[in-house]
Amino acid sequence: MDFKDSPEQAEFRAEIRCWLQSNARAKSASGGRKDQSEAYEDAKAWYKKVADAGYACLNWPKQYGGAGLTDIHKVIWSQEVSNYDEPDAYFVIGIGNCGPALMHFATEEQKQHLLPPMASAETVWCQMFSEPSAGSDVAGLRTTAVADGDKWLINGQKIWTSGAQHSDYGVILCRTDPTISKYRGMTMFFIDMRQAGVEVKPIKQMDGGSHFNEVFFNNAVIPDAYRLGDVGGGWGAALLVLMNERLAIAGVQPDGFPEFLSLVKTLHIDGEPISANPAVREHLAEWYYKHAGIKASTNRMLTAVAKGGMPGAEAALGKLVGAVMNQDIANYAIQLMGDTGSISEPEFAQQQAHFQKTVLFSPGIRLAGGTDEVMRNVIAEQVLGLPQEPRADKGLAFNEIPSGNQSR
């Protein structure tokens, strides 16, 4: 048991450490928050720079724009880059989710054509699974793809699409046969986001931001060549995509602990440092062991991956624990501040109003990528092997499944 690199890993780490030192921006140099399109351009520039140096998508084959290295090299990269102020995870959904989908299902020609610019973020991708009536029940989706010769006609609506407004392409899951079981009637495609019949509308979030979008399809036509995998094979393809997401997300999830620790170290109430208050200390201890436990769990998972394993559904625990504590920490911090706790002016509130912003953003983290309840289901069924609930939609054709008043 050790935290040492292998000689080869140590050499690689030294190499990128050196490169980053001359090419990445230091944390202290951070110019504060950027607006969305500025942040997008900034991220594109960073990805291009990384790609030019040969460090893009380290674990991808070279012919597809990668470096032909392993997942562990990618982890080492992430560890090192986290010391700098660079938007290295900005396109993680496109590259981490859509990339493997193409890698697995596209033709060789498509892969050589599409993957290298994806790796360098010259083209940007988004992933379109969720729909207004298909949230936790992703397979309940209703966007249709109807075959028309060697083309497909897409109609319907997707929602919660991160970065759709900046994307060139998207991977989309559609219903191709509503008369059979819901899991067997779906097919995966990719689509040009700038083409006719595709309209992107940002969603205004409760915190005022617009990270997510709605995407509307109105007779959007795509060639059959854009199909990823077999007709009816969409669910299997989607699961493969989501499996790949786990490693990408593991350990990235903010849990709010570092900021809370800073607060405890600095805040005084009635002249007393709150770090001396046993009630604050009890919360600090509980949140610390969760924070440390998530980190150590991630390291156990990475060790397993380095030995050739697949990241397991255990990754759900980091998401579940981190998202809940992030919200509770922010709420607690604000309560500690008393009357002025609800003031959200960055010049006024502690840490540029980090806790006030987090109070408003954290509910979204508990929902995005699967609710708390979905995470518990995943752990119960996929890790512990407990039986599924009796399924009300079992054995029914999709168009026979009860759906209440929801529009189809």
Next chain:
Amino acid sequence: MDFKDSPEQAEFRAEIRCWLQSNARAKSASGGRKDQSEAYEDAKAWYKKVADAGYACLNWPKQYGGAGLTDIHKVIWSQEVSNYDEPDAYFVIGIGNCGPALMHFATEEQKQHLLPPMASAETVWCQMFSEPSAGSDVAGLRTTAVADGDKWLINGQKIWTSGAQHSDYGVILCRTDPTISKYRGMTMFFIDMRQAGVEVKPIKQMDGGSHFNEVFFNNAVIPDAYRLGDVGGGWGAALLVLMNERLAIAGVQPDGFPEFLSLVKTLHIDGEPISANPAVREHLAEWYYKHAGIKASTNRMLTAVAKGGMPGAEAALGKLVGAVMNQDIANYAIQLMGDTGSISEPEFAQQQAHFQKTVLFSPGIRLAGGTDEVMRNVIAEQVLGLPQEPRADKGLAFNEIPSGNQSR
């Protein structure tokens, strides 16, 4: 809004206060824990004394051994008697549950014969619903009653029967037709607990006590006259019995708060009073508002009952909140004590080892009378009106319902 008695109530309170003063034992006179049969004899003597004075079952009609008064008189009685060290709730299950069952379903002759000695505890009753394979799913019970002329033959096993070893009679729910829906195939009876074919076996609990029993029926024969309600009407009868239980239980549930408050007032750690420790104080505040909230909720319910309402399913909240906090308080108290916290010697541990005993007994309170999960179901369905889960046993005859490896 007030806590005042009406003039009539005030007069009644004064009357019983006076009677109790000369007839009930003061708290300080408590001779400590009694063994089970001693406690049983002691309780019988108290009930008899109360009945002789005309205060037994205040809300029952006079001809059945009651005083012909209201539920509120009963509440006033409970409040006053709680100032003394008397086992006034000892036979609450028999009187509170079996009493109404007889009142509702027995013949006039049976009522006049059976109820007065029940009220004075000269005969003691128990209630037999639960079975080894029918816990939260009470209606899954398998004890059979098979008609044989004007008699019934009872076979099967009941479990978790409080006080069965001391009972003269019991109310029992049996399956009389396994070929129809489970809710329609049950019938309620009463039975002589001393008769042939009935065997009582105490259950040793995890805390070492034996409050509960198993009861085995082996060709026990009862006359049809012992049937309570219609053949097949057992479930409705059972619900009526359980509804009556709510008022009896409301506010009786220990939540562990008073003992914790005493501990906080007296315990010092490293020379410091723990009442000055903000972590302890935070727990104290949270448990206090729950304790106070349960009490105030009970008062709201009693007010509604006094105005002629029925106690609602809201009573489940006192059970749910109180049972969980009782366990958590005991655990926390023990943790505070550190290394000696697990010592359970009454002469050594705080408050005659109250917290150590509670750690071992409290898990049972979370289970008896419905688990936490059943309480939440009750609140969700009966109070909030949320839909039931899809039922795997719906539309099936009882003997077709999947039951895994459980013996039938």
Next chain:
Amino acid sequence: MNFDFSEDQKNIQEQARGMLAKECSSATVRRVIDKGEYYDNALWRQIVQLGWPATTIAEEHGGLGLSYLELCVIATELGRSLAPTPFIASVYLSTELIKTAASSQQQAEWLPSLACGDVISTVAVNGSPRDCLVKNMQISGNKSAVLHGMIANQVIVSATNERDELGLYLVNLGDSGVSRKVQNSLDPSLPRAELSFSNANVVALGGDISAEKALSVVFDRAAVLLAFEQVGGCEATIEMAKAYTSDRYAFGRQVASFQAIKHKLADMFVAKELAKSNAYYGAWALSADAPELALAAATARVSAIDAYYLCSKENIQAHGGMGFTWEFDCHLYYRRAQALSTLLGGNPYWKSLLVDRLLAA
């Protein structure tokens, strides 16, 4: 024992609910937030016409002379409807502070215009006593997070005088020595302001009570009244969560039929019900001016803060992704829960008060 509101009080509540359902939909709240209007003037006029600000003011001062119980049922409905008005600042806090700490003559002078709603008043009593200093009956200094400070006509400020004594002073917000600046906060429908005083004229509140004692009394009353607002908010979130999850289907069945959702709603209900019952006890102690008030008020407040945080955040969660949108009303309740909980000092402060009072009891 009659541990419930009277039929008359319930009627007042019904009427209040009816009026607010009509005049204060979430569109009203959103208009105030979106336009940065600080409050809904039309709604405030309605409330004034119904005499709600006059509820506990004595008849001799132009009030209705009713008990706090009537104010409690009104509070529940204001909380349920997220009413964007200066009711908390002007009625629960400022009016009560004047009733408690002003001289009889001052009360006779000031209360009638509060009763009839001509004057909107607020308080600036948080922060350090030395934030503001009074010298020769002029005040200088700053106060943050003043509720409805942008639209109030007057404010009662806690400040220190030349002899370093804490006092309460009335300041006319039209005074040339006052400037005000809005402070963005988690709930723009209960807006906060920073008030800056530079030799503004003051009138000292002249009653026979220390400033500390007056604030403590008024905070306890407000704690109970706020608890009813919070309970009203909790009830609204439970209704919303029930309605949404009952309408919505997943995996071929109502989302509300999943045990995880049912138990989530049951937990919300339990927290709300404890808070409501504790608020009732606070209402009784308040209306009876019972010695139990101090402990009851802290208990009601802590219970209501915890319940509203739970209910408002789990309501978002029960709504899934839609709960995180600006378009859905979930966040309005969540914001209000934050705003109400931080008033008068926040949860840890009140927990500590509760324990002080419990141990002294």
Next chain:
Amino acid sequence: MNFDFSEDQKNIQEQARGMLAKECSSATVRRVIDKGEYYDNALWRQIVQLGWPATTIAEEHGGLGLSYLELCVIATELGRSLAPTPFIASVYLSTELIKTAASSQQQAEWLPSLACGDVISTVAVNGSPRDCLVKNMQISGNKSAVLHGMIANQVIVSATNERDELGLYLVNLGDSGVSRKVQNSLDPSLPRAELSFSNANVVALGGDISAEKALSVVFDRAAVLLAFEQVGGCEATIEMAKAYTSDRYAFGRQVASFQAIKHKLADMFVAKELAKSNAYYGAWALSADAPELALAAATARVSAIDAYYLCSKENIQAHGGMGFTWEFDCHLYYRRAQALSTLLGGNPYWKSLLVDRLLAA
């Protein structure tokens, strides 16, 4: 990075699990409890034969000279099987204290008999330093809650000397100045005793380390080792709960298919997994003698205490009424969770230590 045990260590764990599954069923634990036997001597002999007590003792002192990692995997299995032996007292605590605080000569004299299991040792280091006083190398006083005090051959006592200095002293429990009395406790399979000393002879531990420092070092090591025992216990309860609720049917379906039960088990798993990962980090710090050990040990301990309490109580709950019976094994784990959590000072004490170390880091 290789944040996992080695194949060799996993083999040791497998063997330990196999042996304990055979030799230490719950019948073994129950026999000790029911007969008041304090420990299972046959099992202890087996453990001694396998050399487990010798794991971290240097080869020159008759030990195996292995790392703490080997002891961690063994601890997991001892915890899983609720082994009723004096392993905690003799190995984690007493042996480690001798390795840390005894002189080289004392180590050479004492460790071989601990390594081969001829001597069972314990510690009496809780309570006040002035519970026991040493004068002229004789000790007098009382110590409570001494783990396996009834069967140990010797004990290391923390006591104050004539100059009011804290010291560590070895006492032979056969000394005529010692009397012992069993104290009933929540987990009779880890029995406690009260030791009374009346001018019993002592030997002072003669290493170059203060008693305070030695205790702190040894407590940190034991915190990590106990965390592995607790994680083993958690895993056993999760398996039990899964097996029982999968076998049992209610309302026509497996109890384990109800979301309330599934989510309960998921929460148990999450708590256990956090504790396990924190224990792994503690194991690394322990084996590397890293400066991170102090914080890692406290983190592992607090995480494991919370996890085992949750898992052991919710395992009872998942079993329904049967979980409350003496007959089912649920309570054995619940009792063990209580016994382990109160050792070395309990949860609040360790939380406070954790924070001291976190803020100093």
